Amino acid sequence: MTTDQAAQAPSLTAPLGRRAPAFLPSGAVPSGTLRAVIDEFAYQPGGTPVLTGISLTIRTGELVVIAGPSGSGKTTLALALAGLIPHRIGGEFSGSVSWQADGADPVDLTTLPLHEAAQHVGITFQNPEYQLIQYQVDAEVAFGPENLALPHADIVARVRETLVAVGAESLATSAISSLSGGQKQRVAIAAALAMAPPILVLDEPTSDLDPVGTDEVLQVLHHLCHERGRGVVVVEHKLDEVSPYADRVLLVDHGRVIIDEHPRLAFLPTSRWREAGVRPPELATLAEQLPGRFGGTVPLTVEEAIPPLAVLSIAPLGPTNSRALANGVPQNGGGPAIEAADVSVSFKGKRAVHRATLRVDHGEWVALIGANGSGKTTLAATLMGFVAPDSGTATCFGRPVEFGRIPRQADRVGYLFQNVDDMLFSETVAAELNFTQRHKVPAGPNAPSAQEVAALIGLSARMDAHPYAISGGERQRLALGALLTRAPRGLILDEPTTGLDEAHTSALFDLLARVRTSLGSLTCLLITHDMRLVARFADRVIALREGEIVLDATPRRAFAQPDLLESCGIRPPVVSVLHSRLAAGPPEVAVHVDELIRLLGADPDQGGCHVGDA
Numbered sequence: 001m002t003t004d005q006a007a008q009a010p011s012l013t014a015p016l017g018r019r020a021p022a023f024l025p026s027g028a029v030p031s032g033t034l035r036a037v038i039d040e041f042a043y044q045p046g047g048t049p050v051l052t053g054i055s056l057t058i059r060t061g062e063l064v065v066i067a068g069p070s071g072s073g074k075t076t077l078a079l080a081l082a083g084l085i086p087h088r089i090g091g092e093f094s095g096s097v098s099w100q101a102d103g104a105d106p107v108d109l110t111t112l113p114l115h116e117a118a119q120h121v122g123i124t125f126q127n128p129e130y131q132l133i134q135y136q137v138d139a140e141v142a143f144g145p146e147n148l149a150l151p152h153a154d155i156v157a158r159v160r161e162t163l164v165a166v167g168a169e170s171l172a173t174s175a176i177s178s179l180s181g182g183q184k185q186r187v188a189i190a191a192a193l194a195m196a197p198p199i200l201v202l203d204e205p206t207s208d209l210d211p212v213g214t215d216e217v218l219q220v221l222h223h224l225c226h227e228r229g230r231g232v233v234v235v236e237h238k239l240d241e242v243s244p245y246a247d248r249v250l251l252v253d254h255g256r257v258i259i260d261e262h263p264r265l266a267f268l269p270t271s272r273w274r275e276a277g278v279r280p281p282e283l284a285t286l287a288e289q290l291p292g293r294f295g296g297t298v299p300l301t302v303e304e305a306i307p308p309l310a311v312l313s314i315a316p317l318g319p320t321n322s323r324a325l326a327n328g329v330p331q332n333g334g335g336p337a338i339e340a341a342d343v344s345v346s347f348k349g350k351r352a353v354h355r356a357t358l359r360v361d362h363g364e365w366v367a368l369i370g371a372n373g374s375g376k377t378t379l380a381a382t383l384m385g386f387v388a389p390d391s392g393t394a395t396c397f398g399r400p401v402e403f404g405r406i407p408r409q410a411d412r413v414g415y416l417f418q419n420v421d422d423m424l425f426s427e428t429v430a431a432e433l434n435f436t437q438r439h440k441v442p443a444g445p446n447a448p449s450a451q452e453v454a455a456l457i458g459l460s461a462r463m464d465a466h467p468y469a470i471s472g473g474e475r476q477r478l479a480l481g482a483l484l485t486r487a488p489r490g491l492i493l494d495e496p497t498t499g500l501d502e503a504h505t506s507a508l509f510d511l512l513a514r515v516r517t518s519l520g521s522l523t524c525l526l527i528t529h530d531m532r533l534v535a536r537f538a539d540r541v542i543a544l545r546e547g548e549i550v551l552d553a554t555p556r557r558a559f560a561q562p563d564l565l566e567s568c569g570i571r572p573p574v575v576s577v578l579h580s581r582l583a584a585g586p587p588e589v590a591v592h593v594d595e596l597i598r599l600l601g602a603d604p605d606q607g608g609c610h611v612g613d614a
Helices: 003-008 074-081 137-147 152-165 181-194 211-226 239-245 271-275 282-289 302-310 376-384 429-438 450-457 472-484 502-519 531-537 562-567 574-582 593-599
Strands: 032-042 051-059 063-067 092-101 121-124 199-203 231-235 248-253 256-261 336-347 350-361 365-370 391-396 413-416 490-494 523-527 540-545 548-553
Touching: 032 074, 051 074, 051 231, 051 256, 063 074, 063 211, 063 239, 074 121, 074 199, 074 231, 121 181, 137 152, 137 181, 152 181, 181 199, 181 211, 199 211, 211 231, 211 239, 282 302, 282 574, 282 593, 302 574, 336 376, 336 490, 336 523, 350 376, 350 391, 350 523, 350 540, 350 548, 365 376, 365 531, 376 391, 376 413, 376 490, 376 523, 413 472, 429 450, 429 472, 450 472, 450 502, 472 502, 502 531, 523 531, 540 562, 548 562, 574 593
Parallel strands: 063 231, 063 248, 121 199, 199 231, 365 523, 365 540, 413 490, 490 523
Antiparallel strands: 032 051, 032 092, 248 256, 336 350, 336 391, 540 548
């Protein structure tokens, strides 16, 4: 794409079809520039540099996305931009990070006390647990402004406006310990916004949020930039969701910034991203495979992608690859593996699950989706026996679930927690994998040895390592491996890919596919907000809304019902939305880019492609 073509591309002053939030933190924001020139940074003297040759400038009024594979240095870069390196977080640092308000002298953030640096650049961490310190939500959000000695009325206004901005106003008097992971993430963002810094750095702020919640937060951040004049830096894996809001996208790999472009240009060719282990947006893949339609640039929204494709005919969607369908639901005749019948659960008088009935057959992979707080984890925990229902029954591979007696189910079903660090407690990888056999924990027949599991999960060379000395992706595999030593017939996975990049996500599910093959059958109940993951792996989708099951269908049929999914806090993959819009609401939609491309027919004289040419 030439410079002239880039100049003619639609500018993104506001994403199409977005609504601005009703309230945002008020007050004047000084315009200025954040500059980072980092020659090198290593966490240990003489160690391998984590950042190298960084030269980065960020202006207020700009939303910058930092992407990269796990271990690329993007979180370290975020910490450096907030002035936490090298004095708060030690290491060998060479370079400078400074904030300069227009017309003023630059301020070296690396030399400031933390509370002073936070007034120039605020930060929220990937795990909100690390920064939430108060008992109640409104007290948490008020903590920063109180320490600035602001008038009481200003503090109250900031608390109210920031909680509304992140969609958490109803949580103001809630105990933080009672919140879901996604709700805690919203509170952490609100607390950072309440400090009203001119630059805000957020490390994966939407990692625990449902798709609708993700978009709401991104709307807030976009509005903070383009209406309130703040600068926002977002470290994020969700490139489909965040790209429409970005002014620049950076790809970080091996501690270096290797791409720094407008999102219309940054993702082409997509091979640069895939080689780095990062999944490019679906619309970028579509535009690359249909260059005659998009002129070498990337549409950022479905609305932008429709006109170039609307003139093309769309072939009917062929038979699904799933098992034979009955009313759109796969049936394999294997009988129920996991069942809930009319299950209701409440906590302190508040309904969490209401009369839920579901069935997961032997060998079936079912995705359980819904908004934060919709009851997904509660329902899954009931199926495992962690939670006793108020009413209803649950069965696990033909036997009633014994509530509060987890070992009774553990030889048949393994439960992978959302935070796998809560599952690791031994001093070495080998000890974790040997726990089942050493302590005679109930296991299924023909349970594999620790060595066999270590080879399967790719940790044979790390048996003597401490679990917290290996990477996050390796810990994810280790926790899963510890479950596999029991030879379970089924798995319940609670948000297993939160914070994982494309490479680690693919590695985890490739591993599950190998387990499925080696065992001959593996039943899986997957809780996730990642609809592309659902499209790739799920046989069936069950959606919860306020504790009730409102949808049970194949991914193709589920993603063809965007209004219903929206009411559940879910949005279908971009390619499914695009197919639905182009075909005027078909009963089933494509769930993969290559699937949609195969359905498109075009006149080659118009610069398109025939089916199969892509």
